[in-house]
Amino acid sequence: MFLGHFGVGLATKPLQPRVSLGTLFLATQLADLLWPTLLLVGVERVEIRPGLLAASPFDFVYYPFSHSLLAQVVLGLVLGLTYGLLQRNWRGALLVGLLVPSHWLLDLIMHRPDLPLYFGASPKEGLGLWHSLPATLAIELGFLAAGLWVYLRHTRPRNRTGQFALWGLVVFLVLVYLGSELGPAPVSVPALAWSSQVLWLIVALGYWVDANREMA
Template identity: 80%
Template structure:
């Protein structure tokens, strides 16, 4: 899943207005932010197999540190604690901490049974929606649309930056997703891993957009 994680981050903003949208994106996408770097370091492994599933060519061979449920819970505790200590906002910290393992729960719907519960000899879970391209697109765009509706309904731009950066962010998310979903598979795992570093750009744009918006 890609757009859906950002949709959850957008939808979470009204729950804790003091937490920046950038932080919510960071939490909801932490697994996918770490994963490309772990691929580059050969700590985790993936194989690219075009045709493996209708909506994904990726055979996730080994990724227990970024994508196991136990590690995402641990990362959520760490990120939530760090946020609470820095911002002194413990309700916001709870939300940030919960968003991290929300990634595993959303991925559970999309992936075939390849998501580990914990590092080591773990059972693998997954419901396999990626086998259906129409179903995948419906869920991805549905979650993004709901999150965007919740965010726009509860915030307003303070200036032109707050308006245009938000819509630029959404355009980037949609176009990058459609390009990866409907375009050719990455040429190599290295190209995938380096391209995955662009996952940080929506986080940066979200901090920028949210700093120029205010709650209604």
């Protein structure tokens, strides 16, 4: 899943208004933020197999450090504690910590059974919605639309930047997603890993958007 994780970040903003949208994006997408770098250094492995699934050409061979349920729970504890210590906002820290493993739960809907529960010889889980491209697009766009609706209901722009930056972010997210979903498969694993670093830019844009909006 891609857009759905950002939809969750948008939707949870009203639960803890002091937590920036950028931090919520960081939490919901931490697994996918770490994964490309782990690919580049050879710690995790993926194979690109066009036609493998209707909505994904990726055979996730080995990625327990970023995408196992246990790893994401541990990463959630680390990120939540770090946020709590830095911001002195422990309710916000709880939300941030819980959002990290929410990534695994949403991915469970989309992936074929390739998501590990823990390190080592773990069972693999996945419900396989990626077998259907129309269902995948409906779920992804639906999650983003629902999250955006909640965010818009509970925030308002401080200035013109706050209005146009949000819609610019949404358009950018949708274009990136549709380009990757409907376009050709990456030519190589390094190309995939480097292009996936754009997620850090989206997190930064989340901080920028939220700094120019306020709770309604």
